[in-house]
Amino acid sequence: MSNEFQQEPAQPDDIQASEVMNDDQRATFLPMTRRETLGLGTFLTASAFLPMPSWAQQNTTLGTSPTRWEPGTTTRIATRVNGVPVNINIDTRASLLDMLRERLELVGAKKGCDHGQCGACTVHVDGRRVVSCLTLAAKVDGHEVTTVEGLSDGEILHPMQQAFIDHDALQCGYCTPGQIMAGIACVNEGNAMSPELIREYMSGNICRCGAYVGIVRAIEDAAREMGES
Amino acid sequence: MQSITYTCTDTPEAALAAFSNAGEGARFIAGGTTLYDLMKLGIETPAHIIDVSDIDGFDAIETEGDTLRIGAMARMADVAVHPVIRDEYPVLAESLLKAASQQIRNMAMVGGNLLQRTRCIYFRNGAGGISPCNKREPGSGCAAIGGLDRGQALLGASSACTAVFPGDWPVALIALGASVDVLGLNGRRTIPVAELYRLPGDTPHIEFSLTSDEIVTAITVPKWPARRSTYHKIRDRESYAFALVSAAVVLEMQGNTVLQARVALGGVASIPWRATEAETALVGHPLTRTRALAAGRAAFANARPGQHNAFKLTLGPEVIADALMIAAKRIA
Structure with missing residues (x-):
């Protein structure tokens, strides 16, 4: 489990990045996220033409917005994400993917097709791989979620992450978090015993760059490593 | 939403x-x-x-007695690897393993899978979309007829709807003569899986014979020798795709002679399609590739192709013939 996460139970309406990763930890780890950089870029572009409102000058902590307002009917769910207790009110229509990305700022799982066809959003629920885009967030109440952010032990990567680097198993990297989560499950299920089996059981993860050769080798390699650990 | x-x-x-x-x-x-x-x-x-996915006990798989009883809330991935299903009913296990991806099989349940809706591109084009669809909006018309109909039905379609039933598992279940237990506000009832599905006719928006208050609670499969069975599925890519044509076959044989044959088709019909014509063409005869292909052709004798799906008139019989030969080689 990543020690970047706070260990104490989160408060109700725990929705901010600060509860998942506190600001000091994040400042050390990553001074500014890609999303913040993009958001800031938009803001600076806009601010060149518009008078800067006073709230913007005062708000120096990016990524920590006020309590999120959910637009529809909400439901309260209690879950654990990467070992961290999460207890939030969430729109009943929300997917697990949107909960992870938009509420918990865990943007590893990617929104590719949003219809269960590409596998980029693959995460584990109770240790089993699922597509988080077709999982209602409400369904993970009482269950355990693991995302790509929960794999490494600090600086030490999970064998599957290391194998993807070693085998150049990606080009653009967009599908990679899903591939890695699916790959780990594939090994744990016992479906990584041959390249043929890996190809069959990884068919739910599409790589538009076509890095499949590297992906299969990475999973074979990681399977050996995971068997030994 | x-x-x-x-x-x-x-x-x-x-x-x-x-x-x-x-x-x-x-x-x-x-x-x-x-x-x-x-x-x-x-x-x-x-x-x-x-x-209803967390209802206690609804995911049980019971193999004792004279029927196989599979709880409707058992996950596709779990049913596929259950030892009895894998060893005694290969047609069932294969139909599950060749459906969807492992991620989706971990989520989807075998009861809900029976009620999967069509993948017709015009149906999925969306509410308020530019393509009319009688299934989505009754009376609006069908854009698939005369449109891009490569994926449309050759069997069971009507002038109102040519959408294909996309599933695999129900095709295997109807080959085995399975039933479902249903629970609703008016109590319990048991109906054959084949009777769950309604031909489109003039009412393609009514797809299932269940009422909205009814829950499928279990699937029961009569026990009969099914080791000589297979689910053969041909797709545009080798894995994780819907069927172009699929065939579920179960054979009972004495030597090389077919005593009993069950054939059902996916990917070509409005509902999971039992091909009784193919079965009749097989029973009592020695099984050869020629005989198997003739049975396959019999299954498509009444098929009505559109503009882009006539290739299935050739592909379909070959898929049935291959499935029969694969099943026949298996040890009973």
Whole structure:
């Protein structure tokens, strides 16, 4: 489990990045996220033409917005994400993917097709791989979620992450978090015993760059490593 | 997507009570892989969702006695690797393993899978889309007829709808003569899987013979020798795709002579399609590739192709013939 996460139970309406990763930890780890950089870029572009409102000058902590307002009917769910207790009110229509990305700022799982066809959003629920885009967030109440952010032990990567680097198993990297989560499950299920089996059981993860050769080798390699650990 | 309420229930009584209390627009949800997908497209518009996936005991698989009883809330991935199903009913295990991806098989349940809705591109084009669809909006017309119909039905279609039933598991189940146990506000009933599905006719929007208050609680398969069986599925890519043509076959043989044959088809018909003509062409005869292909052709004798799917008149019989030869080689 990543020690970047706070260990104490989160408060109700725990929705901010600060509860998942506190600001000091994040400042050390990553001074500014890609999303913040993009958001800031938009803001600076806009601010060149518009008078800067006073709230913007005062708000120096990016990524920590006020309590999120959910637009529809909400439901309260209690879950654990990467070992961290999460207890939030969430729109009943929300997917697990949107909960992870938009509420918990865990943007590893990617929104590719949003219809269960590409596998980029693959995460584990109770240790089993699922597509988080077709999982209602409400369904993970009482269950355990693991995302790509929960794999490494600090600086030490999970064998599957290391194998993807070693085998150049990606080009653009967009599908990679899903591939890695699916790959780990594939090994744990016992479906990584041959390249043929890996190809069959990884068919739910599409790589538009076509890095499949590297992906299969990475999973074979990681399977050996995971068997030994 | 319109706002919804969500209720998770853990007993069948609580699920039915929640359904009654919710009123208009209530729907049961299990794995949700079809319903939630279609909600995102604006095609399904439930107001209240009642989750039945956690009902205690509804995921049990019982292999004692003279029927195989599979709880409707058992996950596709789990049923596929159950030792009895894998060893004694290869047609069932293969139909599950060749469906969807492992991620989706971990979510989707074998009861809900029976009620999967069509992948017709015009149906999925969305509510308010430019393509009319009688299934989505009754009376609006069918854009698939005379349109891009490569994926449309050759069997069972009507002048109102040519959408294909996309599933695999129900095709295997009808080959084995399986039934479903159903629970609703009016009590329990048991119906053959084949009778779950309605031909489109003039009412393609009515797809299933269940009422909205009914939950599939279990699938029962009569026990009979099914080791000589297979689910053969041909797709545009080797894995994770819907069937172009699929055939579920179960053979009972004495030497090389066919005593009993069950053949059902996927990917080509409006509903999971039992090909009795193929069965008749086989029973009492020695099984050769020629005989198998003739049986395959018999299955498509009444097929009505459109502009882009006539290739299935050739592919279909070959798939059936290959399936029969694969099953026949298996040791009973």
